[in-house]
Amino acid sequence: MKARICSTSKSGSTLVLSQDKDIDLIELEQLLESVGWTRRPIKLVRCALEHSLFKVGIWRHDRRIPRLLGFARCTGDGVIEATVWDVAVHPHYQGIGLGSALMKYVIDTLKVTGVERVNLFADPDVLNFYIQQGWELEPKNRRCAFCYSA
């Protein structure tokens, strides 16, 4: 499973989900900035993407002016643990199912590799988005999430 046509009729154009198409790193950082995140040095982003299990983009399908509308990437060992990062859909294209399509693509891809448990950290304003898609909010008397600023 590599590319997938995104079947939403509301966007006004054909959208393609793919993990093979090259990611323009400046375009990626612009996308992440559009959802409120701070830009990161391009050199770091390039290295991070190279060392990810895979990355998925949603593009507006236009040969002359393709545009990155959504993105997600995944790190992990590929068999036991996987973590999803940098999930974003451009604000102009939110509410038409692109986020769901993106996360379904990510989960389907991980199922092929055999990973049983997938983790992610989400901003508080998108909790319902993940809960509606079957993600379980931690902690559930089971695992507590920590972070450490090195």
Added chain:
Amino acid sequence: MKARICSTSKSGSTLVLSQDKDIDLIELEQLLESVGWTRRPIKLVRCALEHSLFKVGIWRHDRRIPRLLGFARCTGDGVIEATVWDVAVHPHYQGIGLGSALMKYVIDTLKVTGVERVNLFADPDVLNFYIQQGWELEPKNRRCAFCYSA
């Protein structure tokens, strides 16, 4: 930074922290089982370790009968995000600073690679252990942790 002598006087023998020494996978699963986790297929564990950024073991330093007393491993992209997994110290050797030494080694190793933020999921009974070492419990109005059983 590869190997480090663990300077605790309470263990009764010299302990060595190292990320170079080969991990016996059956011994690793026995260690993780000793702290209450379910054993995993050795084939999966081998693959997961191969695809980790690094793994650290604590060994009782005995050339004839070395013994794995502690373990941790890390996945991630190596520059932006890192996640620590499988942190364990054998119950017979808990309470003498091995867990702290292990986590310090992990953080020091990640600092060298430049990763700024490290994540982990902890069982509820070890919350204080991480809090005392400066780890921040999520969510802090900032990020909420999710998991998904694929």
